[in-house]
């Protein structure tokens with residue numbers, strides 16, 4: 255549910271603007287050079303075509319050189335200005351009289367082929383531009399050999415792969431909230447990086463490659479930086495996508511240089527973000543781009559293998575797709591240690607909010623409890639983003655303090671997008687209210703469902719309205735009863751429309767998609783079907799660990815898929831029936847709620863309870 259907010263702190267390196275200017279200047283110089291190329295020898299005088307014809311008629315011409323667009327006469331005796339060659343551009347229309355005239359005058363005519371140099375002349379500027387570009391690239395990667403000082407013009411091209419990254423502030427494990435298990439595992443490396451001799455003396459093998467696995471925004475980069483901060487060692491950072499270049503071999507060269515620099519600076523840390531962008535299974539796909547990726551990957555493997563037990567360089571790599579990684583990367587001696595980062599649970603969310611709210615003027619820190627409770631599925635990055643949105647909201651109100659309403663608004667915004675001003679017709683609005691009232695009512699009357707948090711018909715992001723629930727406890731496993739309840743809640747909007755308005759509408763699009771997805775997981779992954787039983791029937795194409803046999807007969811696969819579909823349909827129909835049943839039994843309440851929504855637009859749990867005459871716990875009467 256939480257939108258993955260992708261953070262890009264350092265965009266891939268581009269050519270510095272000066273380099274572009276340099277290339278452009280070189281190009282212009284060449285063009286200028288070319289245009290004078292091949293023209294005049296000494297002693298050639300450019301004259302008009304009329305003068306040429308006159309000279310022929312006057313005699314004293316030894317020979318003529320006919321080029322496709324010009325004629326040059328060789329004179330028997332030098333002219334007054336000392337030139338023996340007269341040259342003129344021939345008329346584009348051609349001159350039918352020229353050749354007969356030359357013949358009559360008995361002049362020796364030589365026809366010239368189009369100059370061979372011209373192809374080269376056209377290509378040369380481009381060749382040079384390409385050359386300059388390649389040369390700059392090499393420079394940028396830190397290939398400076400001369401004695402140019404860093405402050406000089408060469409400093410511009412200094413390779414970032416040579417330079418460890420200096421954080422503006424030292425990051426430590428204390429900055430990373432939650433993730434206790436991951437922190438513990440990574441912390442084991444601190445001693446090794448601080449005093450490698452202690453380990454080397456007794457011949458202890460320390461892992462060199464650690465893979466940080468976890469959803470986006472869970473703090474993988476942060477944890478790697480914290481390790482560098484704790485051990486107080488240089489931090490070389492890069493992202494897998496930066497190695498994918500147009501020119502084959504460049505990525506591999508970068509890898510080599512970065513490892514070289516890290517070895518020189520040892521003890522040190524190398525961090526490779528988005529490892530999956532280079533580390534995908536080799537030999538898939540077509541085209542040259544993959545050669546480059548494979549070369550880069552092979553270079554990383556070679557570098558990892560090249561560590562003796564002694565070098566105090568730790569390579570951390572991050573990915574959120576460990577399943578697509580080339581198995582070669584995971585072999586012993588390479589990224590053989592895996593550290594998993596989880597989405598934060600409620601307490602961890604509260605701690606992350608605390609950390610990032612340190613310098614924010616919050617009216618009441620306790621408000622963060624409510625936000626932590628209402629943000630299941632949010633990553634650390636999402637929470638940081640939420641606080642920032644809340645601060646922006648407060649600033650927009652011209653307020654000096656961030657209130658609970660700012661936080662709630664920010665939460666809804668991060669979760670579902672901004673409030674949209676949308677012209678909604680009255681009948682549409684009525685339908686929307688009935689739809690949401692359906693979701694909310696079924697939520698109240700299914701004992702296993704999460705309690706209602708709020709229901710609204712204010713359009714936001716992609717959805718027109720919304721019924722939000724508040725999971726009371728963090729759930730790690732989902733019981734079957736709870737999931738069936740979820741299905742009924744999801745389908746309740748459409749059920750209410752059909753019951754009260756006599757027909758369904760396209761408004762249930764997302765509900766149906768989500769319900770189908772959930773039901774499919776229940777059947778195909780979690781073994782919740784009596785007839786099919788506990789078997790993984792996911793239809794995933796690239797499932798390297800599952801290794802679905804290619805030899806599996808087609809008809810068999812089709813039959814299985816059909817069986818899964820049948821079970822999914824049955825589950826959804828049952829959930830629809832449950833929802834309809836609850837709604838028919840509490841029809842008055844649905845109607846009251848729909849009216850309330852049309853009037854007030856947003857109802858929180860307490861207001862709903864008040865309207866329906868149920869206890870304000872957000873839960874209807876038991877049973």
Ligand SMILES: Nc1ncnc2c1ncn2[C@@H]1O[C@H](COP(=O)(O)OP(=O)(O)OP(=O)(O)O)[C@@H](O)[C@H]1O
Pocket residue numbers: 260261429430431432433468469470471472473474475476477527572574606609633634635636638
């Ligand atoms: N556990 C956490 N404690 C404190 N802040 C966190 C935590 N997790 C994430 N954040 C915040 O979210 C930001 C993004 O996290 P980070 O870049 O480390 O995530 P990541 O897992 O590397 O994400 P990605 O996969 O997108 O690269 C951090 O700068 C930090 O401010």
Ligand SMILES: [Zn+2]
Pocket residue numbers: 689693744747748761762765
């Ligand atoms: Zn709905």
